[in-house]
Each structure stands twice: as structure tokens, then as C-alpha cells.
Amino acid sequence: MAVNLYDAAHELENLIRQSDEYKSLKNMYDAVNADPQARIMFDNFRQIQMNLQQKQMMGQEISPQEVDQAQKTVTLVQQNPKIAGLMQAEQRMGMVIGELNQLIMKPLEELYGVQQR
Incomplete structure (x- = not known):
């Protein structure tokens, strides 16, 4: 019996869309x-x-002024309750995706982990 990983991935996509974390993020x-x-x-x-x-991906240096502007912008947006709530929901969704990624990568980590010994 052949396993279709793409079918499983589509099912996972649907489950993510039905999750409380995704619904909260969307709201x-x-x-x-x-x-x-x-x-x-x-x-x-x-x-x-x-x-x-x-800039980071291109290896360009980020100026102190850009860092300062980014920090001020973060402080400003976090004062808005709607944006702060969105950022918290993004963090929760990111944690879920990270945990799912760990599960997905586990067979490869086990495979290569055994070979390196």
C-alpha cells in the first residue's frame, strides 16, 4: 500500500484551518x-x-538608525490592543507550526542521527 504524503499534507492543511489557533489568528x-x-x-x-x-538575507548591514526605528515601531504597534492580540496569535500559531515541523522532520533526524554514530 503506497502512502500519498501530499494527501496527508492537504489533510493537515485542513486541520490547521479548523484549529483554534488558526481561527484566533484569523479573527x-x-x-x-x-x-x-x-x-x-x-x-x-x-x-x-x-x-x-x-537586508539580513542579502548580507547587508543594518544601521543603528534602522534598528532604532524598528524598536520604536514595535513599541508603538504593541500599544494597539488589536495588533498586540494579532502578534500573540501569530506567536501561538508559529509555535504550533514549529511543533508540527519537528514531527515531520523526525524520521530524517532519526535516519541521519543513526548514521552519524
Whole structure:
């Protein structure tokens, strides 16, 4: 009997969409998007975050001014209850995805772990 990993992955996708963590994340995301001021703040925060990540990936140095601006933006967005709730929901969803990734990678880790001994 052949196992279709893609079918299992699609089933996992559906289960993630039904999870409390995902539903909470979606509700918080919708609440931020429904509030024009919160959406602008969040979009600005995400843009700064993406710019810094892109610089890091390209090996470019991040200036102290950019670090300062990013820290000030984080402080500002965390003061907005809707954005703070969204960020907390993102963290919870990220933890779930991380745990799932560990489970998915376990067979390879075991395989290579045995060979390295």
C-alpha cells in the first residue's frame, strides 16, 4: 500500500484551518484589517520587518538608525490592543507550526542521527 504524503499534507492543511489557533489568528487579523488606523500601523510594521529581513538575507548591514526605528515601531504597534492580540496569535500559531515541523522532520533526524554514530 503506497502512502500519498501530499494527501496527508492537504489533510493537515485542513486541520490547521479548523484549529483554534488558526481561527484566533484569523479573527485577530480580520479585526486589525477592519480598523483603518491599526491596519496602517500594522502594514508599516510589516514593511519595516520585511526590509530588515531582506537586508539580513542579502548580507547587508543594518544601521543603528534602522534598528532604532524598528524598536520604536514595535513599541508603538504593541500599544494597539488589536495588533498586540494579532502578534500573540501569530506567536501561538508559529509555535504550533514549529511543533508540527519537528514531527515531520523526525524520521530524517532519526535516519541521519543513526548514521552519524
